[in-house]
Amino acid sequence: MGEQVKQKKKNKKQKRAVMRTVILAVLVAAIGYTIYNSATAKDVTLLEVGDKAPDFALVDLEGNDHKLSDYEGQGVFLNFWGTWCKPCAKEMPAMDRQYEAFSNDGVQVLAVNIAQSDFEVQSFADQYGLSFPVVIDKTKSVMTAYNIRPLPTTVLVNPEGNIERIITGEMTEQDIAGFMEEIKPE
Known part of the structure; x- marks a missing residue:
C-alpha cells in the first residue's frame, strides 16, 4: 500500500x-x-500639426469615391468613428448640423468608419439622418496611415491639405463649430 x-x-x-x-x-x-x-x-510615423495629410481613397455608402486630395482648397473635417462608440454617436448630430452650416463655406465632413459592415454603418447613418459622406475603412489602412488610436478622433485638414489640428475624444457642438471655422477657406 x-x-x-x-x-x-x-x-x-x-x-x-x-x-x-x-x-x-x-x-x-x-x-x-x-x-x-x-x-x-515598420516605423509608424506619428502625424503632427503642419504635416501633409496622407491621401486616401474610400467609397461612401452610395458607392461614390472620396479621395482626400480632391478636396484641396477646402477644409476637411475628417472624423474617425465606430457605431459602437457612444461619444461618436453623441457628436454625430452636432457634426451634421454644423456640416449644414459650413458646407457652403468650403468645409467638408468625411466620417471614416473603422472596418464595420455596410449594414451596421448604413443603419447608423439612417438612424441619425446624416447628410455628410460616410465612408468605411474596411482594411484599416487609413486608420493606420493616420495612426488613429482612440475613437472618436478628428483630424482637421486645412485648404492646403495640411493637418491643422488633431482632436481625440468627444466634441461639443460649440467645439465642432469652432473647429470648422478654423479650417474654412479664406
Whole structure:
C-alpha cells in the first residue's frame, strides 16, 4: 500500500514538472515573439500639426469615391468613428448640423468608419439622418496611415491639405463649430 502512494506522488510530481515546462516554454515563445515583432515592425510615423495629410481613397455608402486630395482648397473635417462608440454617436448630430452650416463655406465632413459592415454603418447613418459622406475603412489602412488610436478622433485638414489640428475624444457642438471655422477657406 505504501508503494502505491509513493508511485502516485511520483506521478503527480512528474505531471506538475511537465506542466511547468510547457507553461515556461509558452511564456518564452510569447516573449520571443514580442521582441521579434518589436524589432521588425515598420516605423509608424506619428502625424503632427503642419504635416501633409496622407491621401486616401474610400467609397461612401452610395458607392461614390472620396479621395482626400480632391478636396484641396477646402477644409476637411475628417472624423474617425465606430457605431459602437457612444461619444461618436453623441457628436454625430452636432457634426451634421454644423456640416449644414459650413458646407457652403468650403468645409467638408468625411466620417471614416473603422472596418464595420455596410449594414451596421448604413443603419447608423439612417438612424441619425446624416447628410455628410460616410465612408468605411474596411482594411484599416487609413486608420493606420493616420495612426488613429482612440475613437472618436478628428483630424482637421486645412485648404492646403495640411493637418491643422488633431482632436481625440468627444466634441461639443460649440467645439465642432469652432473647429470648422478654423479650417474654412479664406
